[in-house]
Amino acid sequence: MLDDTDRRLLRHLLADPALGTADLAERAGLTTATCWRRLERLTAAGIVKARQAVVNWRALGYEVEVALRFTLDKTNPRAFDEFLAAAREVPEVVGIDSFLGRVDVRLSVIARDMADYQQIYRRRILTLPHIADIEALMLIATIKDEGTLPV
Template structure:
């Protein structure tokens, strides 16, 4: 699907406020509410807009520590990677997992209440993941940017 200027404006409005009304979306994109609704549906049907979710402040829920964990497996076989990925998907403290190129195989993002809480998560979750050869941990000091879409795509 090729995006025009109105589509980009509509996406910008949705990224800013996923609960915007059709009137608000139309105003933001220079469209009527019904045209905005049709374009929004087209963006959803094309898989560009995958869904809508609440932006939850995890710090307010007691999870103030963001931990980046790099994992190197003992093998890059399909079996090893499959077992690891299945176990990570069940990890109650892991919020993101990326298969990486380079020295490490995976990057995990974990949210914890504190360094002490992460120690428990490390022992009870991370260290028990299958086929792990090496774990390296870094604590985020402060979040500087957190975007769902790079601004250059929105015009």
């Protein structure tokens, strides 16, 4: 599906997603028009989903990040959908993932400090519907955070 040119283009795009099409084309050794066409094709094929900004929450004053793992009470057939709908409404939830296994959902929650996190936890997290169990994992350090694979 991908040829060497597509792979080269993707490597440069992953290395610097903020590059404009002309700069990306130059780095990948393509004309701007060819680069644009290939990006359009890769996007249409669902290979490139978006070119987006990655926010450094700590630089904005959010010093605490917690991964909360939830097991839901599945006696209600709408438990999963109702939990997700409510979790989407919590502004401090910056990520939601679902799983197969003992853990049903993981929420990534940010807070300015521990006192702020305590308020978020009590007022917004514990009020989410259909919670059977919660496990909290406090982020200490991010060792590797890149969405790249060798292409």
